[in-house]
Amino acid sequence: IVADDDVAPVDLHAARIEDDTIVRVNEQGDIEVRRAAEWDIVGGLLGDYGARLHAATGLDWA
Numbered sequence: 001i002v003a004d005d006d007v008a009p010v011d012l013h014a015a016r017i018e019d020d021t022i023v024r025v026n027e028q029g030d031i032e033v034r035r036a037a038e039w040d041i042v043g044g045l046l047g048d049y050g051a052r053l054h055a056a057t058g059l060d061w062a
Helices: 009-014 049-057
Strands: 023-025 030-034 039-044
Touching: 009 039
Parallel strands: none
Antiparallel strands: 023 030, 030 039
16 A cells, blocks of 8 residues: 555654554555554655555545
Protein backbone atom coordinates (compact mmCIF):
# COMPACT_ATOMS: atom_id res chain seq x y z
CA ILE A 1 0.00 0.00 0.00
CA VAL A 2 2.90 2.34 0.74
CA ALA A 3 4.57 3.42 -2.49
CA ASP A 4 8.35 3.80 -2.78
CA ASP A 5 8.06 7.59 -2.94
CA ASP A 6 5.76 7.87 0.11
CA VAL A 7 8.14 7.13 2.98
CA ALA A 8 11.76 6.01 2.83
CA PRO A 9 12.87 3.12 5.09
CA VAL A 10 15.43 5.43 6.71
CA ASP A 11 12.57 7.77 7.68
CA LEU A 12 10.67 4.90 9.29
CA HIS A 13 13.77 3.97 11.29
CA ALA A 14 14.28 7.60 12.35
CA ALA A 15 10.66 7.64 13.60
CA ARG A 16 11.48 4.60 15.80
CA ILE A 17 9.18 2.29 13.84
CA GLU A 18 10.12 -1.33 14.52
CA ASP A 19 8.58 -4.67 13.49
CA ASP A 20 6.26 -4.62 16.52
CA THR A 21 5.22 -0.95 16.28
CA ILE A 22 1.50 -0.26 15.92
CA VAL A 23 0.99 1.93 12.85
CA ARG A 24 -2.19 3.26 11.26
CA VAL A 25 -3.08 5.51 8.34
CA ASN A 26 -5.91 7.96 8.91
CA GLU A 27 -8.36 9.15 6.24
CA GLN A 28 -6.19 12.19 5.49
CA GLY A 29 -3.24 9.93 4.63
CA ASP A 30 -1.23 10.68 7.77
CA ILE A 31 0.93 7.81 9.02
CA GLU A 32 0.43 7.59 12.78
CA VAL A 33 2.41 5.57 15.33
CA ARG A 34 1.05 4.47 18.69
CA ARG A 35 3.20 5.71 21.55
CA ALA A 36 2.69 5.19 25.29
CA ALA A 37 0.15 8.01 25.74
CA GLU A 38 -0.84 9.17 22.24
CA TRP A 39 -0.65 8.75 18.49
CA ASP A 40 2.27 10.56 16.78
CA ILE A 41 2.11 11.60 13.12
CA VAL A 42 5.38 10.48 11.52
CA GLY A 43 4.68 11.03 7.84
CA GLY A 44 2.09 10.91 5.13
CA LEU A 45 1.10 9.09 1.99
CA LEU A 46 1.11 10.79 -1.37
CA GLY A 47 -1.33 10.43 -4.21
CA ASP A 48 -4.44 8.34 -4.35
CA TYR A 49 -3.77 6.15 -1.32
CA GLY A 50 -7.49 5.42 -0.85
CA ALA A 51 -7.60 3.68 -4.22
CA ARG A 52 -4.35 1.84 -3.42
CA LEU A 53 -5.86 0.63 -0.15
CA HIS A 54 -8.98 -0.60 -1.93
CA ALA A 55 -6.96 -2.31 -4.69
CA ALA A 56 -4.70 -4.07 -2.18
CA THR A 57 -7.33 -5.11 0.37
CA GLY A 58 -10.77 -4.73 -1.20
CA LEU A 59 -11.71 -2.54 1.79
CA ASP A 60 -13.11 0.99 1.86
CA TRP A 61 -13.05 3.54 4.68
CA ALA A 62 -15.79 2.87 7.22
